[in-house]
Amino acid sequence: MSGRRLTLAVLTTIALGGLLMATPRRALAQTVARRTASTENKSLNESKGLAAIDAAARNGKYLFVYFWKANDKQSQAMYGVFQSAMKKWVESTDSIAINMGAPSEKPVVDKFGVSRAPMPLVLALAPNGAITKGFPIKFDENQLREGFVSPCTAKCLKCLQDRKLVLLCVQNEKTEFTQVAMTAAEDFKADARYAKATEIVALDPEDRAETAFLQDLKIDPRTSQAVTVVLAPPGQPVASFVGAVTKDQIVAKVQAGPCAGGQCGPGGCCPK
Amino acid sequence: MRLRTLVWRELFERKSQMLTCFLAILLGITTVVAIKNVTYYSEKAVAREMDSLGANVLVLPKSVTLQDYYSADMHDDVIPEEYVMRLTMSDIQGVDNLSPKLHVPVEVGGKTFALTGILPKSEFQAKAAWAGAGIFSRPIGCGAVDVGVEPEPEDKKTLVRKRVIKDLGSHEILIGSDVAAFQGIAEGDSLTLLGEPFSVVAVLPETGTVDDSRVFGHLHTVQRLSGKGDVVNCIEVVGCCKEIAAGLVDGVNKLLPDAKVVTVKQVVATQQNVNGMMERLSVIFLVIIVVVGGAGIANYMYANVFERRREIGTLMALGAESGLVLRIFLLKALLLGLVGGIGGYAIGTILAVTLGPKLAGVPVLPMPVLALWGVGISVGIALVASYFPARRAARLDPVATFQEV
Numbered sequence: 084m085s086g087r088r089l090t091l092a093v094l095t096t097i098a099l100g101g102l103l104m105a106t107p108r109r110a111l112a113q114t115v116a117r118r119t120a121s122t123e124n125k126s127l128n129e130s131k132g133l134a135a136i137d138a139a140a141r142n143g144k145y146l147f148v149y150f151w152k153a154n155d156k157q158s159q160a161m162y163g164v165f166q167s168a169m170k171k172w173v174e175s176t177d178s179i180a181i182n183m184g185a186p187s188e189k190p191v192v193d194k195f196g197v198s199r200a201p202m203p204l205v206l207a208l209a210p211n212g213a214i215t216k217g218f219p220i221k222f223d224e225n226q227l228r229e230g231f232v233s234p235c236t237a238k239c240l241k242c243l244q245d246r247k248l249v250l251l252c253v254q255n256e257k258t259e260f261t262q263v264a265m266t267a268a269e270d271f272k273a274d275a276r277y278a279k280a281t282e283i284v285a286l287d288p289e290d291r292a293e294t295a296f297l298q299d300l301k302i303d304p305r306t307s308q309a310v311t312v313v314l315a316p317p318g319q320p321v322a323s324f325v326g327a328v329t330k331d332q333i334v335a336k337v338q339a340g341p342c343a344g345g346q347c348g349p350g351g352c353c354p355k
Numbered sequence: 356m357r358l359r360t361l362v363w364r365e366l367f368e369r370k371s372q373m374l375t376c377f378l379a380i381l382l383g384i385t386t387v388v389a390i391k392n393v394t395y396y397s398e399k400a401v402a403r404e405m406d407s408l409g410a411n412v413l414v415l416p417k418s419v420t421l422q423d424y425y426s427a428d429m430h431d432d433v434i435p436e437e438y439v440m441r442l443t444m445s446d447i448q449g450v451d452n453l454s455p456k457l458h459v460p461v462e463v464g465g466k467t468f469a470l471t472g473i474l475p476k477s478e479f480q481a482k483a484a485w486a487g488a489g490i491f492s493r494p495i496g497c498g499a500v501d502v503g504v505e506p507e508p509e510d511k512k513t514l515v516r517k518r519v520i521k522d523l524g525s526h527e528i529l530i531g532s533d534v535a536a537f538q539g540i541a542e543g544d545s546l547t548l549l550g551e552p553f554s555v556v557a558v559l560p561e562t563g564t565v566d567d568s569r570v571f572g573h574l575h576t577v578q579r580l581s582g583k584g585d586v587v588n589c590i591e592v593v594g595c596c597k598e599i600a601a602g603l604v605d606g607v608n609k610l611l612p613d614a615k616v617v618t619v620k621q622v623v624a625t626q627q628n629v630n631g632m633m634e635r636l637s638v639i640f641l642v643i644i645v646v647v648g649g650a651g652i653a654n655y656m657y658a659n660v661f662e663r664r665r666e667i668g669t670l671m672a673l674g675a676e677s678g679l680v681l682r683i684f685l686l687k688a689l690l691l692g693l694v695g696g697i698g699g700y701a702i703g704t705i706l707a708v709t710l711g712p713k714l715a716g717v718p719v720l721p722m723p724v725l726a727l728w729g730v731g732i733s734v735g736i737a738l739v740a741s742y743f744p745a746r747r748a749a750r751l752d753p754v755a756t757f758q759e760v
Binding site: 196197199206219236239296314317318 | 481
């Protein structure tokens with residue numbers, strides 16, 4: 084009994100001493116070191132980043148991943164901002180810090196291809212796995228908040244990041260040409276050329292959660308006609324059809340592209 | 356004695372003076388031909404560059420001047436590669452494509468070429484979506500998209516036009532036409548660079564630019580082999596015209612304050628200034644030829660006529676007409692001009708073809724039209740400068756010349 088007390092007393096003293104010696108500059112390194120040590124105890128080869136991604140997806144939560152390389156002033160300052168924001172959003176959001184130098188985290192670094200990214204870097208992941216925003220080097224809490232997007236936005240982003248074409252059908256039972264627009268989208272998806280790499284996403288213009296998304300797309304939430312928007316990877320609106328539309332019209336726009344070949348100079352197709 | 360013999364003897368009567376006049380014409384024509392030849396191909400390269408790059412923006416290290424970049428496209432200063440991702444992930448509108456490059460010298464068959472590391476689009480394009488929901492507010496009509504839902508084999512030769520390719524393996528290379536011709540390399544061949552074997556996936560068509568003397572490989576492989584780290588020499592940003600006008604350059608400047616951001620128009624303007632300067636220089640040389648060469652020939656001819664009054668008088672006393680004397684001196688001038696012009700064209704062309712690529716960074720080919728131009732000028736100057744001395748010789752009175760003697 085006395086031996087157990089002695090051990091407890093020694094551990095408490097060490098912990099208190101450690102706390103007193105700790106400085107804010109070391110906070111990030113220590114947090115990560117503790118987490119890394121804990122992870123290493125479980126399994127040297129396990130990536131806590133991948134585990135966190137799985138967990139967030141299972142729990143239907145957002146995940147904010149903080150990547151860092153050097154424990155410099157900028158990293159410490161941004162980690163402070165990151166931690167402060169995450170504490171506020173803990174109910175809906177998971178978070179994790181990833182040391183780019185940790186061999187166990189190579190799978191997650193490779194998954195996102197951030198080995199040469201500006202650091203520190205925060206990636207916001209929606210519950211469906213879509214990266215909703217990247218925040219390199221310098222950010223504040225308000226900017227981090229932009230990582231939260233509407234369900235439809237997350238769905239579109241996920242499709243686009245999977246290199247799929249998105250036919251966004253903005254319509255409800257009140258809009259005109261609803262059936263015509265949906266039929267055109269379905270016919271397009273049924274076309275063997277586009278079937279594998281096309282997704283149809285339906286969006287109710289009256290859904291308040293999607294107001295900001297509609298504003299970005301410059302679509303009036305009170306539209307009286309169905310609107311069909313074609314979005315192409317990596318995230319470019321290619322065409323927008325208001326009212327009736329046919330599959331052929333969509334095919335024509337997709338084949339032309341906004342600037343086919345990606346050349347807007349002489350010989351390109353940039354609007355002069 | 357035939358006219359040809361008379362002219363030939365007359366030509367070598369005062370060798371040192373004749374040589375001086377000849378050298379003046381030769382050097383003048385050489386300089387003008389060389390400058391005109393290099394300027395012509397430099398202007399053509401600028402036009403081609405402008406056409407192929409379109410409304411581009413260049414991100415360069417702060418210390419690099421536009422002239423450094425344009426003249427050789429090779430400099431030791433670097434910027435971090437992470438700038439590429441900063442640009443990709445930014446919400447700046449109007450960025451169509453990006454092409455980071457790192458140049459290192461590499462020896463192929465005993466000759467030094469540039470190994471240029473490029474980053475295929477597949478390595479960074481997807482990250483454009485990390486700009487968040489804001490990407491959906493980008494205007495329709497600008498931006499490279501990936502609508503090739505049925506993947507087709509990429510024609511990597513389009514690199515020279517589009518500046519970017521979709522995919523490139525770590526040990527795949529594309530080679531410029533000059534390198535291919537020099538080494539006799541074809542597609543599918545293997546080439547060892549910096550100690551590692553590479554597979555040639557494409558021989559690029561001739562462009563008439565420095566790209567012809569380049570070997571293109573994967574940026575990360577070039578960085579590793581050269582030991583330079585995660586850096587690039589420049590980032591070419593293919594922008595959309597409207598957005599460039601609307602402040603794309605300002606946006607990139609704010610995003611990358613430690614880099615120099617310029618538009619190709621500025622680069623071209625700098626190059627055009629150099630071309631203009633060379634054009635003016637050629638005019639100055641032309642004036643020098645007219646003044647120095649012309650005065651020299653006139654002086655030489657006047658002195659010749661004065662000193663050879665007795666011979667001219669004797670010739671006329673023997674029955675030679677004024678026309679013959681006039682023809683002797685004009686033919687002599689014609690010969691001087693002709694040889695000076697042809698020689699000047701030949702030396703000027705050799706200088707332009709050999710030094711042009713080093714000085715202006717563009718391949719230079721001989722221009723036959725400059726031969727006519729050079730010969731025309733030198734013959735014209737020689738004839739005009741010799742006409743009055745020749746006419747004076749033709750008008751000499753044989754009796755008066757004998758009295759003087």
